[in-house]
Amino acid sequence: MLSYAVRKVLGGLARLAAVTVLLVLAFEAMPGDPVSAALGAHGADPALAGPVGGALGPDRALGARLVAFAAGLARGELGQSHRYVGTPVATLLAEAVPATVTLAAGAMALSLPAGVALGLWAAARAGRAVDRVITAGLTAALSLPAAALAVALIAGFAVALDWLPVAGWGGAASAVLPLLVLAVPVAGLLGRLARALAADALARPHVRTARAKGLPEHRVLSAHVLPLLAGPLLAAAGAAFGGLLGGAVVVETVFAIPGLGRAAAEAVLARDHPVVLGCALLLTTIHTLVGLGADLAAAAVDPRPSLRQGPP
Numbered sequence: 526m527l528s529y530a531v532r533k534v535l536g537g538l539a540r541l542a543a544v545t546v547l548l549v550l551a552f553e554a555m556p557g558d559p560v561s562a563a564l565g566a567h568g569a570d571p572a573l574a575g576p577v578g579g580a581l582g583p584d585r586a587l588g589a590r591l592v593a594f595a596a597g598l599a600r601g602e603l604g605q606s607h608r609y610v611g612t613p614v615a616t617l618l619a620e621a622v623p624a625t626v627t628l629a630a631g632a633m634a635l636s637l638p639a640g641v642a643l644g645l646w647a648a649a650r651a652g653r654a655v656d657r658v659i660t661a662g663l664t665a666a667l668s669l670p671a672a673a674l675a676v677a678l679i680a681g682f683a684v685a686l687d688w689l690p691v692a693g694w695g696g697a698a699s700a701v702l703p704l705l706v707l708a709v710p711v712a713g714l715l716g717r718l719a720r721a722l723a724a725d726a727l728a729r730p731h732v733r734t735a736r737a738k739g740l741p742e743h744r745v746l747s748a749h750v751l752p753l754l755a756g757p758l759l760a761a762a763g764a765a766f767g768g769l770l771g772g773a774v775v776v777e778t779v780f781a782i783p784g785l786g787r788a789a790a791e792a793v794l795a796r797d798h799p800v801v802l803g804c805a806l807l808l809t810t811i812h813t814l815v816g817l818g819a820d821l822a823a824a825a826v827d828p829r830p831s832l833r834q835g836p837p
Contacts, residue, residue, distance in 0.1 A: 644719025757826025763819020
Protein backbone atom coordinates (compact mmCIF):
# COMPACT_ATOMS: atom_id res chain seq x y z
CA MET A 526 0.00 0.00 0.00
CA LEU A 527 2.82 2.42 0.88
CA SER A 528 4.65 1.88 -2.41
CA TYR A 529 1.37 2.30 -4.29
CA ALA A 530 0.69 5.59 -2.48
CA VAL A 531 4.20 6.87 -3.23
CA ARG A 532 3.84 5.99 -6.93
CA LYS A 533 0.46 7.69 -7.12
CA VAL A 534 1.75 10.86 -5.42
CA LEU A 535 4.83 11.05 -7.64
CA GLY A 536 2.74 10.36 -10.74
CA GLY A 537 0.23 13.06 -9.77
CA LEU A 538 2.97 15.62 -9.15
CA ALA A 539 4.62 14.77 -12.48
CA ARG A 540 1.34 15.17 -14.37
CA LEU A 541 0.63 18.45 -12.59
CA ALA A 542 4.09 19.77 -13.50
CA ALA A 543 3.68 18.72 -17.13
CA VAL A 544 0.23 20.34 -17.40
CA THR A 545 1.59 23.52 -15.81
CA VAL A 546 4.40 23.77 -18.36
CA LEU A 547 2.02 23.14 -21.26
CA LEU A 548 -0.45 25.74 -19.98
CA VAL A 549 2.26 28.35 -19.55
CA LEU A 550 3.65 27.72 -23.04
CA ALA A 551 0.16 27.82 -24.54
CA PHE A 552 -0.66 31.16 -22.94
CA GLU A 553 2.73 32.58 -23.87
CA ALA A 554 1.99 31.69 -27.50
CA MET A 555 -1.43 33.40 -27.51
CA PRO A 556 -1.76 36.51 -29.67
CA GLY A 557 -2.39 39.85 -28.04
CA ASP A 558 -0.33 42.54 -26.38
CA PRO A 559 -0.71 42.56 -22.59
CA VAL A 560 0.20 46.25 -22.45
CA SER A 561 -2.56 47.13 -24.92
CA ALA A 562 -5.05 45.00 -22.96
CA ALA A 563 -4.13 46.73 -19.72
CA LEU A 564 -4.28 50.18 -21.31
CA GLY A 565 -7.69 49.38 -22.78
CA ALA A 566 -8.98 48.69 -19.31
CA HIS A 567 -7.77 52.13 -18.17
CA GLY A 568 -8.94 54.38 -20.96
CA ALA A 569 -5.95 53.80 -23.23
CA ASP A 570 -3.92 56.49 -21.44
CA PRO A 571 -0.51 56.54 -23.19
CA ALA A 572 1.06 57.80 -19.97
CA LEU A 573 0.49 54.36 -18.46
CA ALA A 574 2.42 52.53 -21.18
CA GLY A 575 5.73 52.82 -19.39
CA PRO A 576 4.64 51.67 -15.93
CA VAL A 577 2.39 48.92 -17.27
CA GLY A 578 5.00 47.65 -19.69
CA GLY A 579 7.58 47.58 -16.95
CA ALA A 580 5.25 45.62 -14.68
CA LEU A 581 4.27 43.04 -17.28
CA GLY A 582 7.65 42.67 -18.91
CA PRO A 583 6.43 41.82 -22.44
CA ASP A 584 9.80 42.63 -23.99
CA ARG A 585 11.67 40.07 -21.93
CA ALA A 586 12.77 36.84 -23.58
CA LEU A 587 10.42 33.87 -23.34
CA GLY A 588 12.92 31.82 -21.38
CA ALA A 589 13.40 34.61 -18.86
CA ARG A 590 9.64 35.03 -18.44
CA LEU A 591 9.19 31.29 -17.90
CA VAL A 592 11.94 31.21 -15.26
CA ALA A 593 10.46 34.26 -13.54
CA PHE A 594 6.98 32.66 -13.62
CA ALA A 595 8.30 29.40 -12.13
CA ALA A 596 10.09 31.32 -9.36
CA GLY A 597 6.94 33.29 -8.61
CA LEU A 598 4.82 30.15 -8.63
CA ALA A 599 7.14 28.58 -6.06
CA ARG A 600 6.44 31.61 -3.85
CA GLY A 601 2.71 31.40 -4.46
CA GLU A 602 2.73 34.36 -6.85
CA LEU A 603 1.00 34.34 -10.25
CA GLY A 604 1.79 37.82 -11.47
CA GLN A 605 -0.57 40.75 -11.82
CA SER A 606 -3.84 41.12 -13.66
CA HIS A 607 -3.79 42.97 -16.99
CA ARG A 608 -7.34 44.10 -16.45
CA TYR A 609 -6.86 45.33 -12.89
CA VAL A 610 -3.34 46.73 -13.03
CA GLY A 611 -1.56 46.39 -9.71
CA THR A 612 -3.87 43.65 -8.42
CA PRO A 613 -2.12 40.28 -7.87
CA VAL A 614 -3.72 37.33 -9.62
CA ALA A 615 -3.45 35.34 -6.39
CA THR A 616 -5.68 37.91 -4.66
CA LEU A 617 -8.37 37.61 -7.34
CA LEU A 618 -8.24 33.81 -7.19
CA ALA A 619 -8.41 33.76 -3.39
CA GLU A 620 -11.67 35.71 -3.60
CA ALA A 621 -13.12 33.37 -6.24
CA VAL A 622 -12.06 29.90 -5.10
CA PRO A 623 -14.41 29.48 -2.08
CA ALA A 624 -17.56 29.66 -4.21
CA THR A 625 -16.24 27.14 -6.77
CA VAL A 626 -15.03 24.65 -4.17
CA THR A 627 -18.30 24.97 -2.27
CA LEU A 628 -20.29 24.34 -5.44
CA ALA A 629 -18.21 21.35 -6.55
CA ALA A 630 -18.08 19.75 -3.10
CA GLY A 631 -21.80 20.30 -2.53
CA ALA A 632 -22.67 18.85 -5.92
CA MET A 633 -20.56 15.77 -5.22
CA ALA A 634 -22.17 15.38 -1.78
CA LEU A 635 -25.54 15.27 -3.55
CA SER A 636 -24.69 13.23 -6.62
CA LEU A 637 -22.64 10.42 -5.06
CA PRO A 638 -25.22 9.07 -2.56
CA ALA A 639 -28.13 9.72 -4.94
CA GLY A 640 -26.44 7.99 -7.87
CA VAL A 641 -25.29 5.01 -5.80
CA ALA A 642 -28.72 4.54 -4.21
CA LEU A 643 -30.48 4.62 -7.58
CA GLY A 644 -27.92 2.29 -9.13
CA LEU A 645 -28.28 -0.24 -6.32
CA TRP A 646 -32.06 -0.03 -6.48
CA ALA A 647 -32.04 -0.68 -10.22
CA ALA A 648 -29.58 -3.57 -9.97
CA ALA A 649 -31.57 -5.25 -7.20
CA ARG A 650 -34.60 -5.25 -9.51
CA ALA A 651 -32.82 -6.08 -12.73
CA GLY A 652 -35.12 -6.70 -15.67
CA ARG A 653 -38.19 -5.20 -14.00
CA ALA A 654 -39.98 -2.01 -14.92
CA VAL A 655 -38.36 -0.05 -12.09
CA ASP A 656 -34.93 -1.02 -13.38
CA ARG A 657 -35.76 0.21 -16.88
CA VAL A 658 -37.20 3.48 -15.58
CA ILE A 659 -34.24 4.21 -13.32
CA THR A 660 -31.69 3.30 -15.99
CA ALA A 661 -33.45 5.51 -18.53
CA GLY A 662 -33.55 8.37 -16.03
CA LEU A 663 -29.86 8.02 -15.20
CA THR A 664 -28.98 7.97 -18.90
CA ALA A 665 -31.06 11.10 -19.50
CA ALA A 666 -29.44 12.86 -16.55
CA LEU A 667 -25.98 11.96 -17.83
CA SER A 668 -26.79 13.31 -21.29
CA LEU A 669 -28.24 16.67 -20.21
CA PRO A 670 -26.11 19.70 -21.21
CA ALA A 671 -25.46 21.97 -18.25
CA ALA A 672 -26.68 25.10 -20.05
CA ALA A 673 -29.98 23.48 -21.11
CA LEU A 674 -30.59 22.11 -17.61
CA ALA A 675 -29.86 25.53 -16.08
CA VAL A 676 -32.33 27.25 -18.40
CA ALA A 677 -35.02 24.65 -17.66
CA LEU A 678 -34.59 24.90 -13.90
CA ILE A 679 -34.59 28.70 -13.98
CA ALA A 680 -37.73 28.73 -16.12
CA GLY A 681 -39.51 26.28 -13.85
CA PHE A 682 -38.45 27.08 -10.30
CA ALA A 683 -37.36 30.72 -10.52
CA VAL A 684 -39.66 32.22 -13.15
CA ALA A 685 -42.85 30.12 -13.28
CA LEU A 686 -43.07 29.09 -9.61
CA ASP A 687 -41.00 31.92 -8.10
CA TRP A 688 -39.65 29.56 -5.46
CA LEU A 689 -35.93 30.28 -5.89
CA PRO A 690 -33.80 33.26 -6.92
CA VAL A 691 -32.68 33.45 -10.55
CA ALA A 692 -29.07 34.33 -9.75
CA GLY A 693 -26.76 35.41 -6.98
CA TRP A 694 -24.71 33.85 -4.22
CA GLY A 695 -24.89 34.14 -0.47
CA GLY A 696 -27.69 31.97 0.87
CA ALA A 697 -29.05 28.44 0.86
CA ALA A 698 -31.82 29.30 -1.61
CA SER A 699 -29.41 30.78 -4.13
CA ALA A 700 -27.31 27.59 -4.07
CA VAL A 701 -30.11 25.14 -4.88
CA LEU A 702 -30.33 25.60 -8.65
CA PRO A 703 -26.55 25.75 -9.30
CA LEU A 704 -26.03 22.63 -7.19
CA LEU A 705 -28.73 20.76 -9.10
CA VAL A 706 -27.27 21.75 -12.47
CA LEU A 707 -23.88 20.38 -11.45
CA ALA A 708 -25.11 17.34 -9.51
CA VAL A 709 -27.66 15.86 -11.92
CA PRO A 710 -25.25 14.77 -14.72
CA VAL A 711 -22.70 13.40 -12.22
CA ALA A 712 -25.45 11.48 -10.41
CA GLY A 713 -26.37 9.95 -13.77
CA LEU A 714 -22.76 8.93 -14.40
CA LEU A 715 -22.19 7.44 -10.95
CA GLY A 716 -25.63 5.80 -10.96
CA ARG A 717 -24.95 4.02 -14.25
CA LEU A 718 -21.59 2.84 -12.93
CA ALA A 719 -23.13 1.68 -9.64
CA ARG A 720 -25.83 -0.19 -11.57
CA ALA A 721 -23.24 -2.08 -13.63
CA LEU A 722 -20.97 -2.84 -10.65
CA ALA A 723 -23.87 -3.93 -8.45
CA ALA A 724 -25.24 -6.26 -11.14
CA ASP A 725 -21.85 -7.97 -11.29
CA ALA A 726 -21.62 -8.17 -7.49
CA LEU A 727 -25.12 -9.65 -7.16
CA ALA A 728 -24.08 -12.47 -9.47
CA ARG A 729 -21.22 -13.57 -7.20
CA PRO A 730 -21.67 -16.88 -5.36
CA HIS A 731 -21.54 -15.56 -1.78
CA VAL A 732 -24.08 -12.83 -2.57
CA ARG A 733 -26.42 -15.28 -4.30
CA THR A 734 -26.12 -17.58 -1.27
CA ALA A 735 -27.00 -14.74 1.09
CA ARG A 736 -30.10 -13.91 -0.97
CA ALA A 737 -31.08 -17.58 -1.15
CA LYS A 738 -30.94 -17.84 2.66
CA GLY A 739 -33.55 -15.13 2.88
CA LEU A 740 -31.35 -12.28 4.07
CA PRO A 741 -33.28 -9.00 3.66
CA GLU A 742 -32.47 -7.17 0.43
CA HIS A 743 -31.19 -4.07 2.19
CA ARG A 744 -28.80 -6.23 4.23
CA VAL A 745 -27.54 -7.96 1.12
CA LEU A 746 -26.87 -4.64 -0.56
CA SER A 747 -25.28 -2.92 2.44
CA ALA A 748 -23.23 -5.83 3.81
CA HIS A 749 -22.24 -7.76 0.68
CA VAL A 750 -22.63 -5.54 -2.38
CA LEU A 751 -21.74 -2.03 -1.31
CA PRO A 752 -18.26 -2.94 0.02
CA LEU A 753 -17.39 -4.34 -3.42
CA LEU A 754 -18.46 -1.07 -5.04
CA ALA A 755 -16.75 1.36 -2.65
CA GLY A 756 -13.29 1.37 -4.24
CA PRO A 757 -14.31 1.79 -7.90
CA LEU A 758 -16.98 4.35 -7.02
CA LEU A 759 -14.56 6.48 -5.01
CA ALA A 760 -12.07 6.47 -7.88
CA ALA A 761 -14.84 7.37 -10.34
CA ALA A 762 -16.06 10.17 -8.08
CA GLY A 763 -12.57 11.63 -7.97
CA ALA A 764 -12.40 11.61 -11.76
CA ALA A 765 -15.92 13.08 -12.02
CA PHE A 766 -14.87 15.97 -9.79
CA GLY A 767 -13.02 17.38 -12.78
CA GLY A 768 -16.29 17.51 -14.66
CA LEU A 769 -17.81 19.48 -11.80
CA LEU A 770 -14.99 22.01 -11.98
CA GLY A 771 -15.42 22.29 -15.74
CA GLY A 772 -19.16 22.72 -15.39
CA ALA A 773 -18.55 25.53 -12.93
CA VAL A 774 -17.61 27.79 -15.84
CA VAL A 775 -21.13 27.51 -17.28
CA VAL A 776 -22.98 27.44 -13.97
CA GLU A 777 -21.18 30.39 -12.42
CA THR A 778 -21.68 32.47 -15.55
CA VAL A 779 -25.39 31.66 -15.84
CA PHE A 780 -26.14 32.18 -12.14
CA ALA A 781 -23.75 35.13 -11.61
CA ILE A 782 -21.69 33.31 -8.98
CA PRO A 783 -18.32 34.94 -8.18
CA GLY A 784 -16.22 31.81 -8.59
CA LEU A 785 -13.24 30.65 -10.62
CA GLY A 786 -15.38 29.72 -13.63
CA ARG A 787 -16.90 33.18 -13.92
CA ALA A 788 -13.53 34.82 -13.27
CA ALA A 789 -11.98 32.76 -16.08
CA ALA A 790 -14.82 33.58 -18.51
CA GLU A 791 -14.56 37.31 -17.81
CA ALA A 792 -10.76 37.19 -18.07
CA VAL A 793 -10.98 35.48 -21.46
CA LEU A 794 -13.24 38.23 -22.79
CA ALA A 795 -10.87 40.89 -21.41
CA ARG A 796 -7.76 39.10 -22.73
CA ASP A 797 -6.45 39.05 -19.18
CA HIS A 798 -4.06 36.15 -19.78
CA PRO A 799 -2.49 36.00 -16.28
CA VAL A 800 -5.91 35.55 -14.64
CA VAL A 801 -6.97 32.93 -17.20
CA LEU A 802 -3.71 31.07 -16.66
CA GLY A 803 -4.07 31.32 -12.89
CA CYS A 804 -7.62 29.95 -13.01
CA ALA A 805 -6.54 27.08 -15.28
CA LEU A 806 -3.59 26.19 -13.03
CA LEU A 807 -5.68 26.33 -9.86
CA LEU A 808 -8.52 24.24 -11.31
CA THR A 809 -5.97 21.70 -12.61
CA THR A 810 -4.30 21.55 -9.19
CA ILE A 811 -7.61 21.03 -7.36
CA HIS A 812 -8.65 18.32 -9.83
CA THR A 813 -5.29 16.53 -9.50
CA LEU A 814 -5.29 16.62 -5.71
CA VAL A 815 -8.90 15.46 -5.41
CA GLY A 816 -8.31 12.66 -7.93
CA LEU A 817 -5.18 11.59 -6.08
CA GLY A 818 -7.02 11.56 -2.75
CA ALA A 819 -9.87 9.55 -4.25
CA ASP A 820 -7.48 6.97 -5.72
CA LEU A 821 -5.71 6.53 -2.38
CA ALA A 822 -9.04 6.26 -0.55
CA ALA A 823 -10.23 3.69 -3.08
CA ALA A 824 -7.11 1.61 -2.53
CA ALA A 825 -7.52 1.88 1.24
CA VAL A 826 -11.11 0.61 1.28
CA ASP A 827 -10.54 -2.04 -1.39
CA PRO A 828 -6.83 -2.91 -1.34
CA ARG A 829 -6.98 -5.78 -3.82
CA PRO A 830 -3.76 -6.23 -5.84
CA SER A 831 -5.64 -5.75 -9.12
CA LEU A 832 -6.43 -2.16 -8.14
CA ARG A 833 -2.74 -1.35 -7.71
CA GLN A 834 -1.42 -2.72 -10.97
CA GLY A 835 -0.37 -0.55 -13.85
CA PRO A 836 1.13 2.92 -13.97
CA PRO A 837 0.57 5.30 -11.06
